[in-house]
Amino acid sequence: MTVESPSTADVPSLDDDPFGTEVLTDPYDFHRRLRDAGPVVFLPRHGIYALGRFADVTAALTDWETFVSSRGAGISDFAKEEPWRPPSLLLEADPPDHTVVRTAMNGVISPRSMRALRERFAAPANEIADRLVAQGTVDAVTDLAEVYPLQVFPDAVGLPEAGRENLLPYGGLAFNAFGPDNELRRKALATAAPVQAWVMEQCQRENLAPGGFGEQIWAAADRGEITHEQAPMLVRSLLTAGVDTTVYGIANTVYALSRHPGQWAQLHGQPARAKFAFDEALRWESPVQTFFRTTTRDVEVAGTTIPRDTKVLLFLGSANRDPRQWGEDADVLDIGRRAAGHVAFGMGVHQCVGQPVARLETELVLTALAQRARAIEPAGDPVPKLNNTLKGWASVPVRLVPA
Numbered sequence: 001m002t003v004e005s006p007s008t009a010d011v012p013s014l015d016d017d018p019f020g021t022e023v024l025t026d027p028y029d030f031h032r033r034l035r036d037a038g039p040v041v042f043l044p045r046h047g048i049y050a051l052g053r054f055a056d057v058t059a060a061l062t063d064w065e066t067f068v069s070s071r072g073a074g075i076s077d078f079a080k081e082e083p084w085r086p087p088s089l090l091l092e093a094d095p096p097d098h099t100v101v102r103t104a105m106n107g108v109i110s111p112r113s114m115r116a117l118r119e120r121f122a123a124p125a126n127e128i129a130d131r132l133v134a135q136g137t138v139d140a141v142t143d144l145a146e147v148y149p150l151q152v153f154p155d156a157v158g159l160p161e162a163g164r165e166n167l168l169p170y171g172g173l174a175f176n177a178f179g180p181d182n183e184l185r186r187k188a189l190a191t192a193a194p195v196q197a198w199v200m201e202q203c204q205r206e207n208l209a210p211g212g213f214g215e216q217i218w219a220a221a222d223r224g225e226i227t228h229e230q231a232p233m234l235v236r237s238l239l240t241a242g243v244d245t246t247v248y249g250i251a252n253t254v255y256a257l258s259r260h261p262g263q264w265a266q267l268h269g270q271p272a273r274a275k276f277a278f279d280e281a282l283r284w285e286s287p288v289q290t291f292f293r294t295t296t297r298d299v300e301v302a303g304t305t306i307p308r309d310t311k312v313l314l315f316l317g318s319a320n321r322d323p324r325q326w327g328e329d330a331d332v333l334d335i336g337r338r339a340a341g342h343v344a345f346g347m348g349v350h351q352c353v354g355q356p357v358a359r360l361e362t363e364l365v366l367t368a369l370a371q372r373a374r375a376i377e378p379a380g381d382p383v384p385k386l387n388n389t390l391k392g393w394a395s396v397p398v399r400l401v402p403a
Ligand code: EJD
Pocket: 073, 088, 089, 090, 091, 092, 174, 236, 237, 238, 240, 241, 288, 291
């Protein structure tokens, strides 16, 4: 890849690789240096611009005409490079095309469909919480975060039982693929073919059970809201973005609370605060750390010009800890703070369409745990899980103390 210098000599630059092991493992020192270097920072390692402050990240997310998604949400510019898979009709599209499919998806993941899911999602949440608290020492990732979403979400989509083990690898692949051509991305792509083939097969109408999100997407095609060619691609979006994200979200929330005993005590005292605990945990350790937009014109951001046709990396995880927005205690986890307005689900026209599902899953499983455990303590060192986009853990050993 050719790395060009910024045309404006006064743009600060940082030599760090945001997709290197160090930053992926512990990004917060880099985030602070990024925000303090200036509103716009050039990253010469990849020839990209970066925004790390809340105000500038939200401004870029809101201006979809200047900061487009249709040239890819990863480092690759679809105007110059072939994408690794056909672009997503949701993530990698701009209005007006985006608006059509997004409207149809809003109808599928609707308040009505969510009300129907609450009961079906509650029983497994309670069962898992019973089992884990009885067990005592468990792994919050492999015994909880990777278990509960996979127990409820594939059923909600209407997937067959066989082959569900492909879901986590596919998500891992897609989120690594947003990054540069590094070892994480190359390794993921090397084993992608069978996983991709399975996913595309599940998107076909005949493989989706009645009543699920998948069938509802096809029904939207029958009603003419989208085309029948678009339907399988939208099912693919659910399978790409609907599993790993929630797994990381649940694991990061339990990790955060297990490291802050006072916060868990508050939640145990008032399990109805689970929703707020989730937002604060998402703010504090955002599962989706970064994604890209591409500029369609020279654009001034807080006094600095970013040239047109440039990849801009938006640091959601940094915006969510920006003291300019959250105050001097931005790095402190506090489930009592007003965390609403964080950008862990994005902002603007692309804001997470699956958000109600993620919120339902986490609320149910966290409430169930908070009711049953009066404390949750670290029971060993957590093991980071490296991904070019997602921040989280391969293992978080914890001890649940029964109430
Ligand atoms: C995503 C960063 C898709 C898709 C949608 C959203 C994401 C990924 C894939 C969520 C990226 O439509 O396939 S946060």
